Amino acid sequence: VTQSPVCRSYSHPQHDQTLFEERYLRYISPLGKGNFGSVELCRYDPLGDNTGELVAVKKLQSNKQSNLEDFQKEVNTLHVLHCDYIVKYKGVCYSMGRLSMSLVMEYLPYGSLIGYLEKNKHNINTRRMLLFASQICKGMEYLQSLRYVHRDLAARNILVASETLVKIADFGLTKVIPHNKDYYRVTQPGESPIFWYAPESITESRFSQKSDVWSFGVVLHEIFSYCDISFNPKRLYMQEIGHNVLGTSISVHLANLLKGNWRLPPPLNCPPKVYLMMRQCWAHDFDERPFFSNLGNEIETMVQDERE
Numbered sequence: 001v002t003q004s005p006v007c008r009s010y011s012h013p014q015h016d017q018t019l020f021e022e023r024y025l026r027y028i029s030p031l032g033k034g035n036f037g038s039v040e041l042c043r044y045d046p047l048g049d050n051t052g053e054l055v056a057v058k059k060l061q062s063n064k065q066s067n068l069e070d071f072q073k074e075v076n077t078l079h080v081l082h083c084d085y086i087v088k089y090k091g092v093c094y095s096m097g098r099l100s101m102s103l104v105m106e107y108l109p110y111g112s113l114i115g116y117l118e119k120n121k122h123n124i125n126t127r128r129m130l131l132f133a134s135q136i137c138k139g140m141e142y143l144q145s146l147r148y149v150h151r152d153l154a155a156r157n158i159l160v161a162s163e164t165l166v167k168i169a170d171f172g173l174t175k176v177i178p179h180n181k182d183y184y185r186v187t188q189p190g191e192s193p194i195f196w197y198a199p200e201s202i203t204e205s206r207f208s209q210k211s212d213v214w215s216f217g218v219v220l221h222e223i224f225s226y227c228d229i230s231f232n233p234k235r236l237y238m239q240e241i242g243h244n245v246l247g248t249s250i251s252v253h254l255a256n257l258l259k260g261n262w263r264l265p266p267p268l269n270c271p272p273k274v275y276l277m278m279r280q281c282w283a284h285d286f287d288e289r290p291f292f293s294n295l296g297n298e299i300e301t302m303v304q305d306e307r308e
């Protein structure tokens, strides 16, 4: 019998968190780095006989008060998300007498999409790439139904649960759009993944469901490039901008490039209709970009066509 993790729900329901006791959380190996922290493979083994379950534990980077608040927001965000295409929250583990905390999530054995596509590029066909893309759309549609903007949609933050299932992860930059607006303005941009950003996010720190759609277009490009490092978005943009840009910041050059309607080129052997979809996601005017619901339906149709 594997004992489930200790569950202590507090009196006030919104703090009903599943508590993992630090003394039973056995470190195994590093899994990766996310926003605000590193992720480790652990076994939660209260019986001490290695029958406990494997979990992915995201440790808060530093116990700076601001990071702790942001991390708590990430925990609260993930806690309310219940979707097959979003990585599952399991609970939290407090350490150092509540000074630091860790986020406990389901462990996805195949790692991020980046490593998976690079490693398996020779036996992944268009149909499977489109299946992954449609799952990301469904996850994003669910996220948007709760008025969340992810703000860091990128292949590095898509995890592979099985040969036919991927999930969206890393909600460290996710924000809720206020009810009286349809966008979120960020004050402290921090270290931004600008090569996945829509033009309005680069120049005005404006984030919306439509800026996530732009980033999805970049994820499509990554998928159909098999996440090949020599064709990654940053490298392709920097080749165009020129590596020795001085003075004005890279984001100004990037914004001008996008304003001038330069876009990432079609990946090798990319089906024309898929590149067309990327270009729709990269409409400079955010009102012209499709919704995730449209994209999801269009990709489903492509998946069917691929079967015939």
Ligand SMILES: N#CCCn1cc(-c2nc(Nc3ccc(C4CCNCC4)cc3)nc3c2CCN3)cn1
Residues within 6 Å of the ligand: 030, 031, 032, 033, 034, 035, 039, 056, 087, 105, 106, 107, 108, 109, 110, 111, 112, 115, 156, 157, 158, 159, 169, 170
């Ligand atoms: N997103 C995001 C960015 C932060 N991040 C999240 C995870 C993560 N990884 C896994 N699983 C995982 C990861 C790597 C491998 C291998 C790949 C080959 N080389 C050796 C390692 C295997 C399995 N499962 C998770 C998570 C979060 C929830 N469940 C990793 N980095």
